[in-house]
Amino acid sequence: MTPELLGQAVCAAIADVVAAGNINVPVPDDVVIDRPKVREHGDYATPVALTLAKTAGVSPRTIAEALAQRLRLVPGVIEVEVAGPGFLNFRLSAATQGELAGQIVESGSRYGHGQSLTGLRINVEFISANPTGPLHLGHTRWAAVGDAIARVLTAAGATCAREFYVNDRGVQMDRFGASVMAAAHGKPAPEDGYHGAYIVDLAANIVAEMPGIRDVPSDEQLIAFREAAYERQLAQQQRVLELFGTHFDVWASERALHDSGAVPRALQTLREQGHVYDLDGAVWLRTSAFGDDKDRVLVKANGELTYFASDTAYYLDKRNRGFDRVIYLLGADHHGYVNRLRAVAACAGDTPADSVEVLIGQLVKMMKSGEEVRLSKRAGNIITLEDLVDEVGVDAARYSLIRYPVDSPLTLxxxxxxxxxxxxPVYYVQYAHARICSVLRNAEGLAINWPGQGYDAALLTDEREGELLRALAEFPAVVATAAELREPHRIPRYLEQLATAYHRFYDGCRVLPRTDEALTGEHIARLWLCAATRQVLANGLELCGVSAPERM
RNA sequence: GCCCCCGUAGCUCAGGGGAUAGAGCAAAGGUUUCCUAAACCUUGUGCCGCAGGUUCGAAUCCUGCCGGGGGCACCA
Known part of the structure; x- marks a missing residue:
């Protein structure tokens, strides 16, 4: 029996008590089932009686007693205790708790996946860096967390696209091109240009591949350098992200948005919605009508389209592609965008509360030998994604970035x-996985065919086996909550608890028969428990995009 | 000035209204004749920033203050 099923049994008991006329309350769809911290409080506990007491006008203990009487009859429940002010504490049989291990092994990689977001089409946009340099630490946090969010949403049943918006248009691109061109001629970058060592490398690479480029007229040459540098820098970002295990389904180009006419079409749509007006020669969007501090300019007085115009067009583009909900993951330095992005949705006739979500991530710092790391080998004064991976590897980097809530600043x-x-922690969790794999390999070596033998869950009576089973049972709820709240850090935190439960079990419960021992049903049951734990660790690590090694 | 985030053990941080607030590190000690000791066990640590409020119950929700970080554009 899982906590979910126990919760249903409690609801059914409430319905019974209400039907019997003992109390009069609306029957809840689900109830809180806790895993008590204190062992004396049972395997599971619920405070429903306390919550119901007020509307029922009956004392919590009276309600709890009435419920307990019925719940004692539920198969698998061996003890129901009314404790304290009116908590219900449950104890379940080993057999009923242990069934789960068999179910997990059967479900395989699907265990933990649910239906809570089924039918929802979600677009998750993250990183969206300018293609003018390497991805830095802030981008890296999103590369890990954004991908994990998409994984978790998918596991909850949503259809989810990962999207990277390429700002390949505008002044920054020109400055980038000018900087690379200057470097190609051995000159320093312009004052407002880009400086890192990568600019010089990029220039050298372009000159090597395009020998004549320095001879064309300077205005054409500027464009040629800009385009060549853009192409290479974007490819570099894409390569690094693939290496990091973050795959984007869509690379959306700002230029393409303009070239396709999507921007003027968006302006037209917004005009039809009645929130566009002209003032001082510029074209404005009345975002202030929907919570923004001030209205925003779409077309400047000189006729140029603003970056904001692209943003609005991009939002409409996503909606036109069929997404119910668009999620933006932004750095804390962009939190001022939240209201205007929501206002854009409102101006377009959408309900922002349903269609737009903005997650703000705080900054990341790196410490080494007690000091903050400030200099990058590649990019001068910014630390890049590759710097981090060079230092600690993909698994440790991803795991440690996902492990913390994004709304707190992070120091690695x-x-x-x-x-x-x-x-x-990443090694701690991976080690648990590798350790189990080793046990399973040894079982194979001993020719123990545990999957082919009857699994008797009732044999898992050790306290540490119960703890492990209860930890395994939590996984689906953890995934659902992580998806609902867009908080993937819950996954690693959970995995660490699960790993602890496994290590304790392993420490106290011999899994394989010793050389002079005969194979018993207990060994078999423990092998099933190991296999189930391995599966959940693997599924959880998969949601983080972290490998589950079979040996370490 | 206005807006966002944070404040929990010596350090780094978990804790989406429930019982006695937790992990890791750091400190000290212990556990392996056979499944991976990258593990496990034992010992100590708290005005949960402050003050009010809501609630049967608040680290958690609301308001105000204090302290720290970040942000305000016809920039991209």
Whole structure:
């Protein structure tokens, strides 16, 4: 029995009590089922009686007693206790808790996946860096977290697209081109240009591949350098992200948005909605009518389209492509955009609360040897995604970026991330997985065909087996909550608890028969438990985009 | 000035209204004749920033203040 099923049993009991006329309350669809911290409070507990007491006008303990009487009859429930002010504490039989291990092994990689977001089409946009340089640490946080969010949403049943918006149009691109061109001629970058060492490398690479480029007239040459540099820089970002395990379904180009006429079409749509007006020669969107501080300019007085105009067109483009909900993941330095993005949706006739979501991520710092790392090998004064991966590897980088809620600033301690100790959670979790794989390999070596033998869950009576089973049972709820709240950090946190439960089990419960021992049903049951745990660790790591090694 | 985020053990941080607030690190000690010791066990630590409020119940929700970080554009 899982906590979900127990919750249903509690609801059914409430319905019974109400039907019997003992109390009069609306019957809830689901109830809170806790795993008590204190062992004396049972395997599971619920405070429903306390919540119901007020509307029922009956004391919590009276309600709890009435419920307990019925719940004691539920198969698998061996004890129901009314405790404290009116908590219901449950104890379940080993057999009923243990069924789960078999179900997990059967479900395989699907275990933990649910239907809570089925039918929802979600667009997750993240990173969206200018193609004018390497991806830095802030981008890297989103590369890990954004991808994990998409994975978790998908696991909850949503249809989810990962999207990267390429700002390949505008002044920054020209400055970028000018900087590379200057470097190609051995000159320093312009004052407002780009400076890192990568600019010089890029210039050298372009000159090598396009020998005549420095001879064309300077205005054409500027464009040629800009385009060549753009192409290479974008390819570099794409390559690095693939290496990092973050795959984008769509690379949306700002230029393409303009070239396709989507921007003027968007302006037209917004005009039809009645929120566009002209003032001082510029064209404005009345975002202030929907919570923005001030109205925003779409077309400048000189006729140029603003970046904001592209943004609005891009939003409409996503909606036209059939997404119910668009999620933006932005750095804290962009939090001022939240209201205007919501206002854009409102101006377009949507309900922002339903169609737009903006997640704001705080900044990331790296520490090494007790000092903040500020200099990059590649990019001068910014730290890049590749710098981090060079230092700690993809798994440790992704895991540690996902492990913390995004709304708190994050400091990565590189010294800890390369350690192979408990101080480094990614190894702790991966080690649990590898350890199980080793046990399963040994079982095979001993020719123990556990999947072919009857699995008797009732044999899993050790306290540590119960704890492990209850940890396994939590996984689907953890995934659903992570998806609902867009909080993927819940996955690693959970995996660490699960790994602890496994290590304790392993420490106290011998899985394989010793050399002089005969194979028993207990060994078989424990192998099923190991296999189930391995599956959940693997499924959880998969949601993080972190590998589940079979050996370490 | 206005807006967003944070404030929990010596350090780094979890804790989406429930019982006695938790992990890791750091400190000290212990566990392996056979499944991976990258593990496990034991020992100590708290005005949950402050003050009010809502609630049967608040670290959690609301308001105000204090402290720290970030942001305000016909820039991109």
């Amino acid at each position: 301690d590189l010294d800890a991330l390369v350690q192979r100790t408990n101080d480094n």
